[in-house]
Amino acid sequence: MKFYFYFLNFILNLLYSINRIFLTKIIDMKKKLLLIILAIGFFSIRFLFAQDKAVPEQYNRSALTYMLLDNGGKYSSDLKQAIEKVNIPEKFDDNNLSTRYFSSSESPKTIKSTIINNHYPNDIVAKWFDRKDDGTLDMTIIHKRGQYNATDQDALKAQASKLGMAKLKDAGQALVNNSHILVLSYKNIITMKEHYDKVDKRRRAIANKTKKKFKPVKRIKNGFMGDVTAYLYKIDFNDSIYGVLYDQLWIYDDDDAATKQKKKELFDKTQFPLKFVMKVNGKADGSQYNPGQILAPKVQKTRDELFQQLVSTGGESAIFMIERKYEPFRVKVPVYTRKPIGAKVGLKEGLKFDQRYFVLEYRMNDKNEMITKRRAVVRSKSVIDNRKMATGHSTETSKFYQVAGRRVDEGMLMQQRNDFGIGLSLGYASGEIGGITGKAEYNVSTLLWTFTGKLIRIKQLKLFAEFGSETKEYNTPILVGAEDISFTRYDVGISKGYYFARNFSLTLFGAYGMEAASHDDFIVNGEETDLSTIYLNFGASLTANLTYNVQLFGTLNMYSVGDILDDDGNTLTLSGNDATYTDIFQNREGASFSVGLRLEF
Incomplete structure (x- = not known):
């Protein structure tokens, strides 16, 4: 129990430090949004203490x-x-x-x-x-x-x-x-x-x-x-x-x-x-x-x-x-080795690359009843071909890496728990390009492994789509005086995650997207238009687990923008030269930092 309070205290201190360094502006502008995000996150801590129903230890083929x-x-x-x-x-x-x-x-x-x-x-x-x-x-x-x-x-x-x-x-x-x-x-x-x-x-x-x-x-x-x-x-x-x-x-x-x-x-x-x-x-x-x-x-x-x-x-x-619902179809196998985490399970049991398993331990509750408690969450990183009769002498195991929970020991029960490989994020970004952000991710590691005949094994490889929205004041050469401009951006990209500790991960990513700027008085060649640009975004994201499927994240984005375009995709000109996005919206590129919550399904 103490572990979780220490962990929660660490998260609070981490958030406080991030806030002091990067997010003073966010707190001033978007207090309500951050409070909602934090409330949801800390409310989810209660699931850390939830008990699982008793899980039968024996697994037989169906x-x-x-x-x-x-x-x-x-x-x-x-x-x-x-x-x-x-x-x-x-x-x-x-x-x-x-x-x-x-x-x-x-x-x-x-x-x-x-x-x-x-x-x-x-x-x-x-x-x-x-x-x-x-x-x-x-x-x-x-x-x-x-x-x-x-x-x-x-x-x-x-x-x-x-x-x-x-x-x-x-x-x-x-x-x-x-x-x-x-x-x-x-x-x-x-x-x-x-x-x-x-x-x-x-x-x-x-x-x-x-x-x-x-x-x-x-x-x-x-x-x-x-x-x-x-x-x-x-x-x-x-x-x-x-x-x-x-x-x-x-x-x-x-x-x-x-x-x-x-x-x-x-x-x-x-x-x-x-x-x-x-x-x-x-x-x-x-x-x-x-x-x-x-x-x-x-x-x-x-x-x-x-x-x-x-x-x-x-x-x-x-x-x-x-x-996902029927226990007899869920594979169950004991942990065979701890470092690295290994189990005698493989193709015979339908194991796939980057597939999720819970690690369970048996306990007695207050009523002296045997229950199972989720101890950790692991995913497969190598899959053995064990499609043969057992001899009792094999030491070959499929290997797993840990993505949540506490220490895993030999003999604990591993239980197949399929997930959809989907991640959803909501946060707020501060910087020249900021505002509310949302992201949907899909883990393609298993799909790639299957599609290539089990040849390519890349853990935590994800495709994602992201959106952002903010209203910000700019003094532009095509409007009179400073005006509030509405910005909406969308991008798609690819990311690679690394779990460097039981409850922490680092993700590197790259994305290609478009941002549109809207104002009622944007006039080009006598016609109303929205302005837009194509951009690249590279960065890194650090996550810390609140529960096994709820994470607090902090992300550093580096935006590089291109020319400014009208509704028809034509590049605008200023003084006879092609205009860049930053010619119209000064300094709207470079670094931004976002924090928020991420949920996995």
Whole structure:
């Protein structure tokens, strides 16, 4: 507990020092904004003390069956053809059936009834037990999956027991109860051309309303895009169901012909229990860059391949959302090494580069109940290929770096906790270019790692878009006397973050943007106009965690501006020479400093 009060005191002292050096002007001009930012930040400190629910320590692989909900439509045949070729992610055991689609009205209850009436749970159980045409069952698949599911620790325990590796094979029986069916319903599928047409329609309407020049969207991609709604179901294969299977449905060698036939028919009629788990929504992308674009593939994909991509990304999007809510889909593994932080988890568990994990510790609460408390937050920086049977002797680990929390020790539990990779910031800047600022960031590290076939590994690589707004008084050569000018700026850029301590990071960035200056009396060649310039902004940002996903930041910006332009993009002239932005707005470039809050999602 003392740690957090020391940390809070440090943040207060840091803010006070920054204020004395850089922000006296901000306090005088924007007290209310800063007070709101600080109030939100310090209010978020309470989340540092929030207790997590008890998290089960054991993680077992789940098996997954993809099913397409086919209710006709323009692209029905494309989707049905695509679902036949889509693979289950490697994190899951593949329980796909020969039948990949069905029709049903779209409600969890009706879909469940359709699945049961079509005996899909029956077919999945038959796949687990490698059921033959004569109705006989065996444990081959269960034993293989049991061994593949085992960790090094499981293997060591098995080797030390009398049963040996047979113990791991038998452990596979528990995996049958982790059988899930993911029903995918694809909607609102449009071509990229239709998407661009919609964007242009909106832009044209805005241009007409604001009397601005219409600028069509750049049409850089082709293919398809759409939405997906996914329904997750689980086969409830508990101990009592196992009892029925072995007592009434399993065909033994010493059964007579009549008994064998009776058991075979009874299995065919059995309805294994099915539970609805949840419904999630996501996006599906079946597009590619046009020839000539930097990211265009060497060979353009066919229509069939694009629909296969659309169905695949829709399924992955749904799984991502489920993993955020459903504990059995969250990987859990103990910390194996502390310096560097390492764990025996990798491609077999679906680990991705720069993926987020919580580090948990078990505690007893005041009611003498076992709870888990978040100790730290880490992200992966290397991913091992562990897609093989555990031997108990491997020391290979994926490595992680810490982004929040306290010291991590061996044996603590790591829990997969997906994030969207999005950061939102709000602050205030002081300097020649200042005012209210806002930024939206997206961490592309995982995307880049995946896109390059796991070759490029750059942590905390982000693309961002930023805006700023302020009103400031200037004495310009095109107005009489000093006037308040309204400035609005937008930029896009790239940044690279470095976590040099558990709760502190440094980010370097570069951006390209445009600032517009507005005043009712800006007249050029007899017409009202807004003035603008193109600028570059380079700088660095220092962050300090208030909670694992809320940060206080201070940013140093260095702006370099260009010529001053009118609404048509023409450079203004003064005394026959091209005018720069600073010719009109004196000294409006150079350094500025901003502070504020940053939230991660």
